Amino acid sequence: DQQVKQNSPSLSVQEGRISILNCDYTNSMFDYFLWYKKYPAEGPTFLISISSIKDKNEDGRFTVFLNKSAKHLSLHIVPSQPGDSAVYFCAASYTGTASKLTFGTGTRLQVTL
Amino acid sequence: GAVVSQHPSWVICKSGTSVKIECRSLDFQATTMFWYRQFPKQSLMLMATSNEGSKATYEQGVEKDKFLINHASLTLSTLTVTSAHPEDSSFYICSAWGGGEAKNIQYFGAGTRLSVL
Numbered sequence: 001d002q003q004v005k006q007n008s009p010s011l012s013v014q015e016g017r018i019s020i021l022n023c024d025y026t027n028s029m030f031d032y033f034l035w036y037k038k039y040p041a042e043g044p045t046f047l048i049s050i051s052s053i054k055d056k057n058e059d060g061r062f063t064v065f066l067n068k069s070a071k072h073l074s075l076h077i078v079p080s081q082p083g084d085s086a087v088y089f090c091a092a093s094y095t096g097t098a099s100k101l102t103f104g105t106g107t108r109l110q111v112t113l
Numbered sequence: 114g115a116v117v118s119q120h121p122s123w124v125i126c127k128s129g130t131s132v133k134i135e136c137r138s139l140d141f142q143a144t145t146m147f148w149y150r151q152f153p154k155q156s157l158m159l160m161a162t163s164n165e166g167s168k169a170t171y172e173q174g175v176e177k178d179k180f181l182i183n184h185a186s187l188t189l190s191t192l193t194v195t196s197a198h199p200e201d202s203s204f205y206i207c208s209a210w211g212g213g214e215a216k217n218i219q220y221f222g223a224g225t226r227l228s229v230l
Contacts, residue, residue, distance in 0.1 A: 032217045043119065043206045043221030044157070089156065093217055100147060101219055103156045 003027045004092050006104035013111050019077040021107050023090035026071065030092035034101065035064060035075045038087045047088075048075070080111045115141045117209045119222025126197055127230055134192045134225045136207030142187035143209035147219060148180070151204045160205075163190050197229045 005024045013019045023033075031052035036044035050057040050064045050073070057064050063076045077084055087108050091101040116139040126132050136146055145164050149157040161177075163169040163184035171177045179201075181193040190209075194201055204226050208219035 034218065036221075041122075041204070041224065041226060043117070043208075043223045046218055046220060049218060099217070100159050100162055105156045 001026075002105070003030075004090060004102050004104040006088075006090060006107045008107050009105070010108040010110070013080045013109065015082060015111055015113050016079045019075075019080045019084065019109055019111070021075040021077075021088050021090075021109065023073045023075075023104050024071060025073075025092050027092070027102075028071065029094060030102070032093045033064070033066060033073050034091045034093070035062075036089045036091060037084075038089060038106070040087075044089060077109075080109075082111050082113065085109055085111045115139075115209070115211060115220040117143075117207065117220045117222040119207050119225055121225060122223060123226045123228075125228045125230065128198050129196055132194045132197055132227060134194075134205055134207070134227075136190045136192070136209065136222050138188045138209040138211065138220075141209075141211040143190070143211050144187065145210045146184055146190035147208045147210070148182060148190075148192050149206045149208065151206060151224075157206060160192075194227065197227070199229045202227055202229045 034049040035047045038044040048059050048062045048064050050066050066073045087106045089106045090104045093099045093101050118137045120135045148160045151157050160175045161169045161171045163182045165184050165187050169182035184190040206224040208221045
């Protein structure tokens with residue numbers, strides 16, 4: 001049972017444009033969401049997170065939007081840069097505990113020149 | 114962000130031997146560490162959760178006698194793959210959670226690629 005889903009396995013965006021990566025979840029108990037970036041043969045790098053009490057969190061070029069009623073979150077990267085090319089994973093957890101993360105299947109972003 | 118070091122980054126071993134992977138939190142004390150496994154083009158699958166000084170909690174389907182986890186200090190956890198076989202070949206990644214400002218954020222090591230011949 002895939003509780004966190006990223007339905008787009010890949011995405012190609014031109015440099016300077018906006019990249020939008022989507023993530024859906026089914027478990028309404030999740031109340032904390034994170035995005036990680038991963039290069040091949042490396043561990044994931046934390047990018048940005050959002051609590052369920054918010055609907056938006058922004059950090060530089062990265063903005064995460066949360067729509068609880070739709071159980072959907074998205075990561076916006078603007079402007080996209082070639083160095084952003086990587087696999088992006090969304091993850092969900094429960095606050096208040098050192099709880100395990102449930103990862104999505106990942107979206108491979110390629111930023112072209 | 115917090116730094117997590119994982120060693121070795123790549124190991125090749127013969128079938129039947131045991132391999133130990135270390136995971137260290139370098140600049141914070143990790144109350145909890147997690148071990149994941151990733152197959153090619155798939156997501157990260159949690160194997161086990163370890164808390165300092167106590168036994169690890171394994172996910173369903175993970176053999177605890179095969180994947181031995183020790184979390185002896187707040188900065189070090191080890192995963193030992195015992196009697197490794199080719200089907201154990203995979204990418205193993207650890208993460209650490211320190212609480213406090215790192216609430217709900219897990220910081221990951223660089224991963225270990227295990228190849229069992």
